[in-house]
Amino acid sequence: MVDLFVNKRKHTSSYEVLKGKKFIVVCGNITVDSVTAFLRNFLRHKSGEINTEIVFLGESPPSLELETIFKCYMAYTTFVSGSALKWEDLRRVAVDSAEACLIIANPLCSDSHAEDTSNIMRVLSIKNYNPNTRVIIQILQSHNKVFLPKIPSWNWATGDNIICFAELKLGFIAQGCLVPGLCTFLTSLFVEQNKKVSLKKPWQKYFLSSLKNKILTQRLSDDFAGMTFPEVSRLCFVKMHLMLIAIEHKSMFSSYRCLILNPSAEVKLRKNTLGFFIAESAKEVRRAFLYCATCHGDVYNPELIGLCSCKSKSYQHFTETTDMLRKSTIKGFHDTERQDSFAGERPSMISNLSTKTRSFLYEDAECFDSSGMFHWCKATPLDNVILKRSDKSKHEFRNHVVVCIFGDAQSTLMGLRNFVMPLRASNYTRQELKDIVFIGNLDYLRREWRFLRNFPQIYILPGSALYSGDLRAVNIEECSMCAVLSPPSKTSSSQTLVDTETIMTTLNLGSLRISCTARTPSESEGMSDYFSGYFGHSRHRRIPIITELKNPSNIHFIEQLGGMEEHLPGTRLHLSTSFCTGTVFSGSFLDSLLATAFYNYHVLEFLQMLVTGGISSQMEQNLRKDKFFGLMDSSTTIMSGRRRCKLGLLSLNRTILSDIQPKKTFGQVFCGSLDNFGILCLGLYRMIDEEEHNPEHKRGICDYSASQ
Structure with missing residues (x-):
């Protein structure tokens, strides 16, 4: 009883600010997993020279396991019980004196919209308490990002930053398809x-x-x-x-x-x-x-x-x-x-x-959005892009990207626009654009379509990638890449079973053997050599795949399908043969970007520009809904x-x-x-x-x- 009373007093007391001692405040999803990941990533950036203390502001008392973690890192960490939504608790952690306030999201939550809105409310509370506090926030859904720059005291120039999981994760996978x-x-x-x-x-x-x-x-x-x-x-x-x-x-x-x-x-x-x-x-x-x-x-x-x-x-x-x-x-x-x-x-x-400048100027300006960053088209009705299995002969897809989607009418939206945008970046010519074919539940894809309808060359096949007939209906044997995306999180999913659909789809795709006598995808300059090597001297070839895993520990299921005699030791994702060959991706590493953004926000800005097709945080403000779907009217902007x-x-x-x-x-x-x-x-x-x-x-x- 005495220990419990002492711990309660300890967690409800105020953090004591020492002159010359730097510290940050971390709030949001404070759990064993999130704290462990954050400490591992934050401390490795300045190994051996840590001079910044970490104050965790948690809304519930820490568990025994979490207490143990804090004791292991007691030289660097302090836990204070409270909420970022209450000014009194912000005063207790001295957020106005902190180097920054970092807000952690839970990527495995069942309701990502609720998770985002609660974290945005934390930002509002912090900025209202002290407008000058630097805030770095994790956001799950990209469409929720637009609320943050609207906060009057939000300031990109002073280091305020947003780490959007959906945007970066799907952007990475899209680049792997390109x-x-x-x-x-x-x-x-x-x-x-x-x-x-x-x-x-x-x-x-x-x-x-x-x-x-x-x-x-x-x-x-x-x-x-x-x-x-x-x-x-x-x-x-x-x-x-x-x-x-x-x-x-x-x-x-x-x-x-x-x-x-x-x-x-x-x-x-x-x-x-x-x-x-x-x-x-x-x-x-x-x-x-x-x-x-x-x-x-x-x-x-x-x-x-x-x-x-x-x-x-x-x-x-x-x-x-x-x-x-x-x-x-x-x-x-x-x-x-x-x-x-x-x-x-x-x-x-x-x-x-410089040699291509002239040809760019003569291209149709109506092909691009108002920023000149992406290929654009007038809103396409959903019925116009729905494919039927019986009409395969009408859609001889070749060198296209097939995307396997799992979701239903009640599922949280993944934000497929984040996947499409890098594939429709304007630095690729119209001839270089690959057709994108989504296979999945029509009720789910109908909800996503309002965000996709202004991008050209997108098609939908209602069905399931678990059915080989649907895969062959989209000419899977002629695709340049097949991306298997993880389904939205479910409330009762165990960590091992969250990747069931993606693993089974990868198994299904891996079982399809395409004869090398068939036509091969006609890629851009140089890619034909890659594919000829990929086929080797075997009589059959595998379909090129990139599979997303929510739980990186599930990599051992994918490794068994690899067909390699020699594997890297261990079953860690980043030591796997599948990761080395570019056939597997997991967004688990995105947790490390919170520390990266604190120490060097330029790196995060660069990464965002690289994987999203060229958008920076400042440019993104011009891609709001009211501007994004406008037409390009300036050849200078097209060129830039x-x-x-x-x-x-x-x-x-x-x-x-x-x-x-x-x-x-x-x-x-x-x-x-x-x-x-x-x-x-x-x-x-x-x-x-x-x-x-x-x-x-x-x-x-x-x-x-x-x-x-």
Whole structure:
């Protein structure tokens, strides 16, 4: 009784703010699982140098298990019983003095709309109590995001941020449909593997090594000002073993800053530019800030690039060093590659974007929405897109995307618009758009249709992916990818059974063997080589699949269907062969983004732009319902939207990259593609094993650091 009384007093007392001590407040879904995941992700960001305390504000007393967790982390955590909806409780946790207030959502709840609205009310309460408090919130449904920027004190510029599970999860899967393996590539940049495993195969070592990489940001040296992005990216790769993939660019005519992935040579860097890197540690990317053209011009060992004693240089001196930087970069690559280096002078840069400008301007402006970011069409009646099994001959789908949906008239909406938008991004031409065919319950899809009716080339087949006849009715054997999406959460679902439908559908799809004598999907440039490898020399091939798992522990069910003789040790999702080959996705890693958003909101902004088809948080405000379905009337806006970089999969032997010589190492491919075509090579999608152990010629993702 005494212990219970002491604990109650302890949890109802106020948090004591210490001068000079930083802290954050965490509220919302405070459970054993959510707290464990949050602490694991939050503390690993600043391992060994934690100076921020975490105050959990829970609406019910902690269980014994949760108490144990708090005791294990007592140096960093405090629990206070109360509600973010009550000003008195906000005062007790001193939210006005906190570095930020983080609101955790429950992605497995049975009513995601109620979960979102309760968390939005928490934001309102916090902002009313103190408008200057920074808030980072997890939201489950994307259409609920629109309420947050309407709060008068909401401020993107000061770090207020939204992590939308549906938007990011479906965006990841959509990117995996556009580019096989891309879903795994992007996910691997946000997961961390600390478990020691015994590896036998080279591909396993490559893949495990790639899991060390992450997206990091760093202010670039002012010595890069005036250079083009390809020049700076090449210099960082060769001299510092860093992969610079994007920058935050400020317009000359306004204060608006935007993130640009692989900008063309037309974009010149300015002083104080923020760079986005794929690297292993912050220590490595800091070299891009410390780089000095005078002191490090002839240095090709990254370890020797450090703080120098040079003073600020004049503009005249800088212009003289720019040419020196370009020449030394080429020299550095020759030195580091030795016998495999390029022969002859560096080829001149070619901008694919500038050569296509004229054709873009002559395309029909009515094909795009008012932002110029997405392909658009007039609202299509649902009856016009419903397919009938008896009319298969009328719909000879080929190179299309099949999406398996599970839901009914009462199910919570998944927000399929978040899946469709990346597939309808305007940086793809109309000819490059793939037909999207949804298979599922018509009552459910009818409710989703109001959000999909303005996107072109979408079709619906009422039925079930558990029935092979429905799969064949949509010409499944000719699809470029089949996505199997998890059903909305159910109240009584156990953790093991939440993925029953998706696992059974994957089993059903895996049992379908397509003869290699049949036509193969005619992909864009380079994809035919991927599919020919995918078929191998087998007489049959599997249908390309990407399966979503809500519970990552269920990966062992999928692994049994893989057909591989050698598996990575263990049954963890991110150590599985299915994950490596890009056939499985789980949104469980999205929990880590809460900590990412706190420490570096730029990374979250970049990820959102990457997976959603080019939308940033600021641009999203222009995509409200009243604006999104308008028509494009400005060719300038079309150009700005359509000219953004797109992700793709190119063969090294059957595309424009075949002209790169030599290409024995990743470094040669990286520099050759960047020099000749302005293409940034982020990684390889290579055969994961010898043919006798890999009869279906499966490929795995390897994202390389510049030192490899």
